[in-house]
Amino acid sequence: MTAGGTGPAGSLQARGVRRMYRRHRGPEVVHALAGVDLTVAEGERVGIVGASGSGKSTLLRLLLALEPVDAGEITYAARPIRPGGVRELRWYRRQVQYVPQDPAGSLDPRRRVADLVAEPLRRLRVDGDHRARAAEVLIAVGLEAGFLDRRPYQLSGGQCQRVAIARALAPGARMILADEPVSGLDLPLRQQVLAVLDEVCRTVGTGLVIVTHDLSVVSRLCDRGVVMDGGRIVEDAATADLLTRPAHPATRRLLDSIPRLLTA
Numbered sequence: 001m002t003a004g005g006t007g008p009a010g011s012l013q014a015r016g017v018r019r020m021y022r023r024h025r026g027p028e029v030v031h032a033l034a035g036v037d038l039t040v041a042e043g044e045r046v047g048i049v050g051a052s053g054s055g056k057s058t059l060l061r062l063l064l065a066l067e068p069v070d071a072g073e074i075t076y077a078a079r080p081i082r083p084g085g086v087r088e089l090r091w092y093r094r095q096v097q098y099v100p101q102d103p104a105g106s107l108d109p110r111r112r113v114a115d116l117v118a119e120p121l122r123r124l125r126v127d128g129d130h131r132a133r134a135a136e137v138l139i140a141v142g143l144e145a146g147f148l149d150r151r152p153y154q155l156s157g158g159q160c161q162r163v164a165i166a167r168a169l170a171p172g173a174r175m176i177l178a179d180e181p182v183s184g185l186d187l188p189l190r191q192q193v194l195a196v197l198d199e200v201c202r203t204v205g206t207g208l209v210i211v212t213h214d215l216s217v218v219s220r221l222c223d224r225g226v227v228m229d230g231g232r233i234v235e236d237a238a239t240a241d242l243l244t245r246p247a248h249p250a251t252r253r254l255l256d257s258i259p260r261l262l263t264a
Contacts, residue, residue: 010042016072032058034231045208047218050228097173101180103164107152114148117167137166158189175207227251
């Protein structure tokens with residue numbers, strides 16, 4: 001699926017999306033996104049990469065309906081997506097879930113893992129045995145059901161990230177949006193979490209949009225890589241092509257920062 005296509009049912013799309021911010025001091029307007037077209041098909045894995053300030057985090061917030069677009073449109077399964085209340089977005093949150101960069105900081109230390117994983121089930125009014133579903137998705141991410149009664153402070157960083165992935169899977173989401181999900185982990189834990197995401201996508205069929213500054217993460221997980229620079233998508237290609245035949249200087253700069261990929 002290429003950027004800007006019409007896309008099948010279940011696809012997440014941004015069409016002509018623009019987002020502007022006014023600097024805190026002075027009248028200057030910053031164009032964080034300057035006309036972005038992107039389509040992610042159901043079940044597809046797409047990595048959005050770019051240097052700091054390239055617009056990738058802004059795009060993620062818009063895809064999550066956390067901020068409004070200034071122009072253009074974001075849709076899921078051809079339905080418009082825009083910020084709103086719990087009721088208006090319930091259908092979308094059931095289909096598209098988020099894995100944060102710092103799960104340890106986002107998990108309430110006073111609550112047990114069972115409650116944390118089941119929270120979206122309650123908020124989204126998903127029927128069924130919530131504890132049983134929490135146990136099911138914990139096992140899917142490589143944690144035993146015994147973790148249900150632990151609290152976040154009893155978990156390692158990698159285990160917290162697995163809990164965050166399990167929580168995203170709990171409502172039956174068809175697509176996960178992840179923000180630098182391994183940036184704060186050491187190499188062994190990083191590899192474990194990437195393996196979990198890969199396994200979940202393969203076995204459950206979940207689509208993945210992962211925002212990262214590291215092309216090695218895209219190499220490990222994604223079918224497609226999207227490179228952002230200056231608020232625009234400057235390259236969108238199959239991962240293998242992106243890594244071996246980069247067409248844009250921004251892509252080549254990212255590759256130069258991780259030369260080990262060239263000999264991997």
